[in-house]
Amino acid sequence: MAITPTHEQGKLTNPEPMVEVRGLRKDFQLGDQWVHALKGVDLDIPAGQFIAIMGPSGSGKSTLLYMLGGLDRPSEGEIAVAGNALDLMNGEELATFRRETIGFIFQAFHLVPTLTALENVALPGVFAGSDREYRESRALKILTALGMEERIDHRPNQLSGGQQQRVAIARALFNNPPIIMADEPTGALDSKTGQTVMRMLRFLCRRQGKTIIVVTHDPTVASYADRMISLKDGDIIEDKPMRPARENKPLPAFSGWRLAEKALVEEDEEESEYVD
Numbered sequence: 284m285a286i287t288p289t290h291e292q293g294k295l296t297n298p299e300p301m302v303e304v305r306g307l308r309k310d311f312q313l314g315d316q317w318v319h320a321l322k323g324v325d326l327d328i329p330a331g332q333f334i335a336i337m338g339p340s341g342s343g344k345s346t347l348l349y350m351l352g353g354l355d356r357p358s359e360g361e362i363a364v365a366g367n368a369l370d371l372m373n374g375e376e377l378a379t380f381r382r383e384t385i386g387f388i389f390q391a392f393h394l395v396p397t398l399t400a401l402e403n404v405a406l407p408g409v410f411a412g413s414d415r416e417y418r419e420s421r422a423l424k425i426l427t428a429l430g431m432e433e434r435i436d437h438r439p440n441q442l443s444g445g446q447q448q449r450v451a452i453a454r455a456l457f458n459n460p461p462i463i464m465a466d467e468p469t470g471a472l473d474s475k476t477g478q479t480v481m482r483m484l485r486f487l488c489r490r491q492g493k494t495i496i497v498v499t500h501d502p503t504v505a506s507y508a509d510r511m512i513s514l515k516d517g518d519i520i521e522d523k524p525m526r527p528a529r530e531n532k533p534l535p536a537f538s539g540w541r542l543a544e545k546a547l548v549e550e551d552e553e554e555s556e557y558v559d
């Protein structure tokens with residue numbers, strides 16, 4: 284049973300953790316050498332929190348994210364995400380978990396080059412077995428919400444980096460997952476476009492109650508989060524709330540923002556699965 288995030292005017296009302304990690308270790312064998320990528324991580328993330336995972340290159344950020352997303356398995360330890368004990372699940376169960384619970388966003392966008400923006404966004408619906416009409420209308424709705432309605436027939440190479448990342452965000456939202464995970468989502472973008480992407484993630488957290496987990500080595504990116512943890516050599520060495528002043532600032536405007544707000548809020552009302 285998935286933990287359901289509940290949000291009332293941006294305030295978290297559900298104290299249950301969305302993510303619980305205990306004693307998580309990950310060791311990789313490289314030839315006759317072992318790399319200890321995670322050395323016993325404990326972590327709780329409440330539903331609806333926006334958390335940034337920081338740390339230098341090689342500190343274990345991506346490894347932690349991939350474990351939380353069910354993309355890789357722990358060497359040792361326990362991971363519960365949205366009520367699913369990932370360390371006990373088989374490959375098929377993990378695939379279902381990923382499809383239903385996580386929206387992934389990557390630095391390099393990972394769009395299918397031969398498909399249009401609309402088709403890329405609708406792709407998760409193909410795997411979920413939804414019909415074409417639903418897939419296309421849902422993909423159109425999300426792309427419109429993200430200010431991309433004039434680009435739906437473009438292929439990735441006909442889009443700017445920022446537009447490609449919007450398509451990737453739209454794809455991550457297709458199945459309406461409670462958790463969005465992003466690995467260096469602004470790493471391939473200029474700083475202004477990167478800020479737009481971070482505002483979108485913040486919007487999804489505040490207005491839709493999504494739990495957002497972003498890996499970054501950029502403090503500006505991390506400043507959009509509610510909380511920041513720092514990894515070093517496979518250990519969490521710091522865990523702190525971000526400046527509370529930021530918390531109460533109104534959401535800054537970006538092009539398509541009003542549209543996004545309207546469309547996503549309407550969607551919230553239509554799809555009542557997150558409301559109890």
Ligand SMILES: Nc1ncnc2c1ncn2[C@@H]1O[C@H](COP(=O)(O)OP(=O)(O)O)[C@@H](O)[C@H]1O
Nearest residue numbers: 311313318320339340341342343344345346347
């Ligand atoms: N598939 C793998 N095989 C071997 N070593 C790996 C693998 N993935 C990650 N590592 C190693 O684990 C450590 C942590 O990597 P990673 O989580 O990618 O760090 P970060 O994302 O913080 O840069 C690094 O030393 C890296 O080389």
Ligand SMILES: [Mg+2]
Nearest residue numbers: 344345346466
């Ligand atoms: Mg990484």
